[in-house]
Amino acid sequence: MTGFWADGDLSPNLIEQARIERSRQGGYLDLTSSNPTAQGLLFPPALLREAADGYWAKRLYQPDPHGQPAARRAIQGYYATRSPVLRLDLNAIFITASTSEAYSLLFALLCAPGDNVLGPHVTYPLFEYLAAVHHIELRPYQLDETRGWAVDETSVRAAADARTRAVLLISPHNPTGMIIQQPLAVLNQLALPVICDEVFAPFTYRADQTPPLGALHPAVPVFHLNGISKLFALPDLKLGWIALSGGAAEQYGERLELLNDTFLGSNSLTQHMLPQLFEHGLAFVQSMRDRVAQNIDWALQELADHAEIEARPPDGGYYLFLRLRSWSHEEALVLYLIEHGVLTHPGFFYGDVPGVHLMVSALTEPTTWRAGITQLSGALRA
Ligand SMILES: Cc1ncc(COP(=O)(O)O)c(C=O)c1O
Incomplete structure (x- = not known):
């Protein structure tokens, strides 16, 4: 076959398979959403x-x-x-x-x-x-x-x-x-x-x-x-x-x-x-900025003394790109976290960089955010 992505593998990867499986068995806290309409951020x-x-x-x-x-x-x-x-x-x-x-x-x-x-x-x-x-x-x-x-x-x-x-x-x-x-x-x-x-x-x-x-x-x-x-x-x-x-x-x-x-x-x-x-719309934009900033504040404080996770304050955007200190395999890490009920994205979804990273989205609804970060933090302390 020729044409767009004709040689690409479009089957679900291991992380997607584990996510689907986990959603059948009690679900997970999703820390990956970039969809404001699914996170209660609705333009008036x-x-x-x-x-x-x-x-x-x-x-x-x-x-x-x-x-x-x-x-x-x-x-x-x-x-x-x-x-x-x-x-x-x-x-x-x-x-x-x-x-x-x-x-x-x-x-x-x-x-x-x-x-x-x-x-x-x-x-x-x-x-x-x-x-x-x-x-x-x-x-x-x-x-x-x-x-x-x-x-x-x-x-x-x-x-x-x-x-x-x-x-x-x-x-x-x-x-x-x-x-x-x-x-x-x-x-x-x-x-x-x-x-x-x-x-x-x-x-x-x-x-x-x-x-x-x-x-x-x-x-x-x-x-x-x-x-x-x-x-x-x-x-x-x-x-x-x-x-x-x-x-x-x-x-x-x-x-x-x-x-x-x-x-x-x-x-x-x-x-x-x-x-x-x-x-x-600018008051609404401010409310989104506040949500993201408060979520980041909270996570940075929660993760400040974590032995495994390095979380640095970003210049901006609405994600945290966390660095892990001793894990060596991103896919295994994300699968382990899904088993512990929290969904994150591995660094390799964004390209191949040195070190082990996880992406979490601070656009997440705050109750889920706090529960998810707590769960992530606990699972990686264990
Ligand atoms: C950096 C960046 N550029 C562009 C887009 C796509 O934006 P649009 O919805 O306007 O196509 C995204 C979507 O998440 C993005 O992260």
């Missing part, structure tokens, strides 16, 4: 109804390959409130169906089959599939755990070759939480376009803010990817965007317009709602 329904209200009576399909101007003005306004501020031209914003779709458009825009994009190692396991769709290679550069998972600039330089078309940065990074707070010299040196995924931007913990990368690098063409799936906990309403800075709009805008026009993936209703989501 009344605000959603109100934001959608005006749409129905005046429905008129007026597709715009950039996205509706009012929605783009709201996005432009959002970047004007970021710190440092990023000033964007309205024509430098493209609305898409999701951040994942935005990636796909950018890989098509920047790459030919056989080209490569540099991406962080470890990373959220989405990009390898998107790269496969476009027949490109995702070449890893390293993050340095000893420096809070900072980008290892030497490894970025070493990974680049004549077929490298872009550098992908994720800030706040999933799952380590690392936030890029200072310019990276290597980006100025490589002179490549940068794709910066900032879907976790509002979730800061140790860092004061998530600087938009274009504000740190005004002379580098940057494509900022973001959307409402994390920002407003609305993954089901399907809206993302690409915001171009540093000359990217001038260089790539016309072709990106044609690409986005080819799909027109973002639905008009959600675009119509967007200005009101920004206008009235």
Whole structure:
């Protein structure tokens, strides 16, 4: 067979098999959820109804390959409130169906089959599939755990070759939480376009803010990817965007317009709602930030003197990427924890890095979070 993932093994792995088995036998505490709607974090329904209200009576399909101007003005306004501020031209914003779709458009825009994009190692396991769709290679550069998972600039330089078309940065990074707070010299040196995924931007913990990368690098063409799936906990309403800075709009805008026009993936209703989501949704965003920060506070305190688990405060994001001191096998560890009634993700789901790691999601509903962390801690003390 040929085509997408034709040689891939799609059968459930041992962890998934054990999870299914355990759910038949009394269940488990799930510390892996990234789904806000399953964790009691529901954007206020009344605000959603109100934001959608005006749409129905005046429905008129007026597709715009950039996205509706009012929605783009709201996005432009959002970047004007970021710190440092990023000033964007309205024509430098493209609305898409999701951040994942935005990636796909950018890989098509920047790459030919056989080209490569540099991406962080470890990373959220989405990009390898998107790269496969476009027949490109995702070449890893390293993050340095000893420096809070900072980008290892030497490894970025070493990974680049004549077929490298872009550098992908994720800030706040999933799952380590690392936030890029200072310019990276290597980006100025490589002179490549940068794709910066900032879907976790509002979730800061140790860092004061998530600087938009274009504000740190005004002379580098940057494509900022973001959307409402994390920002407003609305993954089901399907809206993302690409915001171009540093000359990217001038260089790539016309072709990106044609690409986005080819799909027109973002639905008009959600675009119509967007200005009101920004206008009235910020108190809800704050409540999510508080939930995540309080969960992280609690876990760091609970695990502070643990002989086996090393938990460091992240810059941001909503995960903890825990390091285990004496276990040597991640799969065995996760299977052992499932037996003890708690579900975590092994580090290898995010790539092959030295050491043994577990991912837990601080988006989890607080009672489950506390019970799960207590159970995890107890099982690993035993
Ligand atoms: C770093 C990162 N980027 C992008 C996405 C996908 O976002 P969207 O729902 O907008 O496609 C995710 C999903 O979890 C993510 O973790």
